[in-house]
Amino acid sequence: xxSLMFCGFNIYAWITIVTVFTMFTVLLFTKLRSxxxxxxxxxxxxxxxxxxxxxAFSGFSGTSVITVGVLFVVVAxxxxxxxxxxxxxFLLGTPNSYSxxxxxxxxxxxxxxxxxxxTTVVALFVNIVKMWAKKLGISPSKLLIPLSxxxxxxxxxxxxxxPPNLIISGLYEENTGESMNILATAIPGLFCLAVxxxxxxxxxxxxxDRKTPESAFESTSDYTVxxxxxxxxxxxxxxxxxxxxxxxxxxxLIEMHHFDETPLPITEDEPLMGGDHLVYAxxxxxxxxxxxxxxxxxxxxxxxxxxxxxNKCKLRTAYVDFGSSLIxxxxxxxxxxxxxxxxxxxxxxxxxxxKEAPRNVVLQAGDTLLLVCPKKINVxxxxxxxxLHFFDSEEVPNIGYGTLMSSAIMIAMxxxxxxxxxxxxxxxxxxxxxxxxxxxxxxxxxMRAINWEILMVFxxxxxLGLAIQKTGLAEWLANGILNVCGTNPIVVMAAVCxxxxxxxxxxxxxxxxxxxxxxxYQAAEKLGYEPFPFLIALMISVSSSFATPIGSPxxxxxxxxxxxxxxxxxxxxxxxxxxxxxxxxxxxxIVYPLTPLNP
Numbered sequence: 386x387x388s389l390m391f392c393g394f395n396i397y398a399w400i401t402i403v404t405v406f407t408m409f410t411v412l413l414f415t416k417l418r419s420x421x422x423x424x425x426x427x428x429x430x431x432x433x434x435x436x437x438x439x440x441a442f443s444g445f446s447g448t449s450v451i452t453v454g455v456l457f458v459v460v461a462x463x464x465x466x467x468x469x470x471x472x473x474x475f476l477l478g479t480p481n482s483y484s485x486x487x488x489x490x491x492x493x494x495x496x497x498x499x500x501x502x503x504t505t506v507v508a509l510f511v512n513i514v515k516m517w518a519k520k521l522g523i524s525p526s527k528l529l530i531p532l533s534x535x536x537x538x539x540x541x542x543x544x545x546x547x548p549p550n551l552i553i554s555g556l557y558e559e560n561t562g563e564s565m566n567i568l569a570t571a572i573p574g575l576f577c578l579a580v581x582x583x584x585x586x587x588x589x590x591x592x593x594d595r596k597t598p599e600s601a602f603e604s605t606s607d608y609t610v611x612x613x614x615x616x617x618x619x620x621x622x623x624x625x626x627x628x629x630x631x632x633x634x635x636x637x638l639i640e641m642h643h644f645d646e647t648p649l650p651i652t653e654d655e656p657l658m659g660g661d662h663l664v665y666a667x668x669x670x671x672x673x674x675x676x677x678x679x680x681x682x683x684x685x686x687x688x689x690x691x692x693x694x695x696n697k698c699k700l701r702t703a704y705v706d707f708g709s710s711l712i713x714x715x716x717x718x719x720x721x722x723x724x725x726x727x728x729x730x731x732x733x734x735x736x737x738x739x740k741e742a743p744r745n746v747v748l749q750a751g752d753t754l755l756l757v758c759p760k761k762i763n764v765x766x767x768x769x770x771x772x773l774h775f776f777d778s779e780e781v782p783n784i785g786y787g788t789l790m791s792s793a794i795m796i797a798m799x800x801x802x803x804x805x806x807x808x809x810x811x812x813x814x815x816x817x818x819x820x821x822x823x824x825x826x827x828x829x830x831x832m833r834a835i836n837w838e839i840l841m842v843f844x845x846x847x848x849l850g851l852a853i854q855k856t857g858l859a860e861w862l863a864n865g866i867l868n869v870c871g872t873n874p875i876v877v878m879a880a881v882c883x884x885x886x887x888x889x890x891x892x893x894x895x896x897x898x899x900x901x902x903x904x905x906y907q908a909a910e911k912l913g914y915e916p917f918p919f920l921i922a923l924m925i926s927v928s929s930s931f932a933t934p935i936g937s938p939x940x941x942x943x944x945x946x947x948x949x950x951x952x953x954x955x956x957x958x959x960x961x962x963x964x965x966x967x968x969x970x971x972x973x974x975i976v977y978p979l980t981p982l983n984p
Contacts, residue, residue, distance in 0.1 A: 395856070397434070397435045397855075398856040400430070401858060404429050404435075405849065423844075430852050435852055435855070444851075447844065449552050449847070450555075452551055452813050453548060453551055453840060455813040456817075457831075458817035458834060459794070459798065460834060461830050462825035463825070466787035468792055477489055477490065477493075487582065488582060490514065490535065491534070491578075491582050494506060495535045495539025507943065511942060511943060514528050524595065525946070529947040529949075530943065530949075530957065535581075537937055538581050541573075542571050543568060544565060544569060547894065548843055548894065548895040550898075552843065553923060556902050566802075568803045570921055570924055572976050573973050584961060585961075588961075591956050593949065610664070610730055612662070614660060615681075618659065624654050625651070625655050630675075631651075638665055701727075701755075702753060702755060703754045703773035704754070712750055715745055721772075726758075727756045727759075729743050729744055731743055732754055750944070787824065790825055791820060794819045795816065849899050853903050859904050859906070877908050877909075878974075881904060881908060881926075883966060890932050905920060913981055915982060921977060926966060929969070931961040932955050933955065
């Protein structure tokens, strides 16, 4: 089989090519979980003989994957002791201009993202930024994109700040036997961050001025609420006008259902029956008051008594994530409410009113849902977290002894690793153990903090890169780049980084890093240069995804709250991609001059 060749590739190379393209197609156009897709790709490469058993499962035992897993525990300690909240409280302040506001926001976010999960940082800051923007008189949409960009640019400043840095540095160590310093990307990353902040300020007019989804729940015409008449309601038998349900304070009745019938037009003489559904558009507070005063209930199922409703409920705002299984479905056509013990009260879409009843709305990514939830519900452990993102977390840690202790542990881990006293993996284990011993987090919180899906994608990405290298695809692609770009090392570096920057707009930056590592490594060696500077540039480029909301999980977090449209990211993001690419190539070649390989 090894001798079978077609268009210069053997059968194993073609299997790898088909597997890679199929995997990326599935990730782009289906809702399958990314960890299952990567696991399927590993299985195909193993079963077809492209990789042997040791190679196929080498990613799961790689030091970079283990390091990421252990760092989740360290981040849990920082999160549960209130380090992030303490920093937010003292750093944002009250700037008197947009330029100062962007700077005051992006710098601390970038600093935090250099050592913590940028998704965690952005999730914490989203609600804070919305309130802060209102206080400053700035549209939140002018600050939420810079928030997401800052988390990505800050992540590249250390090896532990973003997964691609760890996987590329791990692959580099496997190929050369030399480990990278935890701060290897610090100077190039900080330079690109400074350029990014200045670029945002200069291009502020390209940032959209959108109406936030929350404003839809403060407007009298931008959302709908569906209520139901219980069978013991005292107003049954009266007309809508007599019951006070036709002309209502702060809203209007837009639709009514008698079981399967819809009376048109709706008049105030329409009789009220048990089980009727009433759809209102209006001010949320007034309509909630209407529901209580007239003993109406949320229309998730037929309720026979107002006493069936749990009064210990609260309203929670959630956003439909990209990749959510709810996209393209209606809440009324599924068992979502029953399965999760929640009730849909209202839906908003970019601040625009949706005319249908909430439970009949076909949901889209970024839709804002107003849900009636039990006060005790834990959205982080329920099935809700797979489809929705909540920002009004109940878990507000106390700032005190634990805050100082967890901060000291993190600083010690970084210093010991940066100075070469203890390798990064050992430092991470010691820091995680210290977080548990000092009670910065408990074992349950630590285990819950480990994101197994990310670890699976991480391991699968490493195996994918190995297959590309083993089958000769990396060498072929490197030769192709050299044929097009010539032998100028800076041009070759820029070309690979350019492709990497735009590929990572559509796939995970971890996968992009693993896929482009062997290509960049081979290209550098063929040119006769040390690969180290080339790989530093690659680390920054595969994490520089600014042009699409699907390019980074943090973009998805701000997409709904900012009321953005898909094109909003592209308007400023395409320019940001090119600006950061140029800054990246410039600074890397200043800090790490190209060095010829030893003969």
